[in-house]
Amino acid sequence: MSYITTVTGKHFYPMKPEEQDIDLVDIAHALSLLCRANGHFRIFYSVAQHSLACAHEALARGCSPEVILGCLLHDASEAYLSDVTRPVKRNLPQYLEAEERLQNEIWNRFIGRELTKDELEQICEIDDLMLSMEFHQLMPEDLNYDYQGLVADVVCEYKNPEEVKKQFIQAAVLDIEVERLLEEEYWLIDVLPSQMPESKAEEYFRLEQEFLSSERITGLYQKFAEIMLLLAQGFEAAMHTAPEDVWTERPDDAAIQNALVAHAQGGSMILLLPKEHTLVMLNAGDLNMTVFHPTEQILSLLRGAAEEKGLYLWQTPQIQRIKKYEENFCKANCLLKKEVRSKEEITELRSLVGELESYYGSAEWKKDFADDEAGLLPKKLKRGVLSEDGIYDLLEEYKEVSP
Numbered sequence: 001m002s003y004i005t006t007v008t009g010k011h012f013y014p015m016k017p018e019e020q021d022i023d024l025v026d027i028a029h030a031l032s033l034l035c036r037a038n039g040h041f042r043i044f045y046s047v048a049q050h051s052l053a054c055a056h057e058a059l060a061r062g063c064s065p066e067v068i069l070g071c072l073l074h075d076a077s078e079a080y081l082s083d084v085t086r087p088v089k090r091n092l093p094q095y096l097e098a099e100e101r102l103q104n105e106i107w108n109r110f111i112g113r114e115l116t117k118d119e120l121e122q123i124c125e126i127d128d129l130m131l132s133m134e135f136h137q138l139m140p141e142d143l144n145y146d147y148q149g150l151v152a153d154v155v156c157e158y159k160n161p162e163e164v165k166k167q168f169i170q171a172a173v174l175d176i177e178v179e180r181l182l183e184e185e186y187w188l189i190d191v192l193p194s195q196m197p198e199s200k201a202e203e204y205f206r207l208e209q210e211f212l213s214s215e216r217i218t219g220l221y222q223k224f225a226e227i228m229l230l231l232a233q234g235f236e237a238a239m240h241t242a243p244e245d246v247w248t249e250r251p252d253d254a255a256i257q258n259a260l261v262a263h264a265q266g267g268s269m270i271l272l273l274p275k276e277h278t279l280v281m282l283n284a285g286d287l288n289m290t291v292f293h294p295t296e297q298i299l300s301l302l303r304g305a306a307e308e309k310g311l312y313l314w315q316t317p318q319i320q321r322i323k324k325y326e327e328n329f330c331k332a333n334c335l336l337k338k339e340v341r342s343k344e345e346i347t348e349l350r351s352l353v354g355e356l357e358s359y360y361g362s363a364e365w366k367k368d369f370a371d372d373e374a375g376l377l378p379k380k381l382k383r384g385v386l387s388e389d390g391i392y393d394l395l396e397e398y399k400e401v402s403p
Helices: 024-033 047-060 065-073 093-110 117-138 161-181 198-212 216-234 253-264 296-308 317-337 343-360 363-373 390-401
Strands: 186-190 238-242 246-249 268-273 278-283 288-292 312-314
Touching: 024 047, 024 161, 047 065, 047 117, 047 161, 065 093, 065 117, 065 161, 161 238, 161 268, 161 278, 186 296, 198 216, 216 253, 216 268, 216 278, 216 296, 238 253, 296 312, 317 343, 317 363, 317 390, 343 363, 343 390
Parallel strands: none
Antiparallel strands: 186 288, 186 312, 238 246, 238 268, 268 278, 278 288
């Protein structure tokens, strides 16, 4: 028989893996029941626990969502091939080939691509450090002292495999999705119709204090809770509350109201819509909710709900500005690549180049560029227009082709 039967009932062919057959539940289940070190640790400590610890270390280091998820799944092939100790594995070339082939399918399945050399090196470093820590805590002797290079606190202890399985799935589906979405463009649902200029910061501070020191904040948060409930009723949703670090799937009115009470005492609330890849965040003390990566359908729904409650939905002027000029930048580049342009296209190109030239020489571009260099912009925001040579090269090319 050339296949194995998984816990979800699939027939999986380890030597000829198909991406669509790779199942997160199968991986989480199997890894939670596989013991590290070939069973020689003083206690049962699973591969899934090791993988979760690696993911937490990547998170503590500020690694990319791809590296965090890569750390969680770096031993996922063992769910189908079984764990083999390092001294044995290096002498099994066919196993190594099968492992690499299967692991690449796993990267494609959950990350959407194979990992880069740099990403794999980050994962390998964390994996080695975690092995060092596991030897330090669970073996009669240290492997080395590399574990001292870990950033996160690591406690290697027995945990119920069923609970570890649940945490593994939660980390892959929910926690890491949140990390990804925090890099996307965002909108605000606010008590104000637009961003307050820096010159009016003192006025905003007075407004904030007026809300926070009165019953108005309770009414505002109630409106936010009602908007979250509207989304939870219309879409598949999961809610996270902090500092408890608890996820609630398909939260109802009572769950959201209870979370609101905890939030008012200094926590935060997150509503994740996994299928829509949208995230709504509310932090204690804020007068707005942040909505990351909303679909057009969700934007329309939120715009109506905000208006009905006397609130406003908007993007920061900076993001709107960068999006506008990025669109102009892309249009101008497309027109420049055309060998023959109509009269209308020549007019449009001239207008686009004029706007980009004005932006490139403005204080706004300098601020946008500086904020981008400082990492203050959403990481997934398209911004080729902010590259140092982007507009300059376009202007030079335009000079060559313009009559």
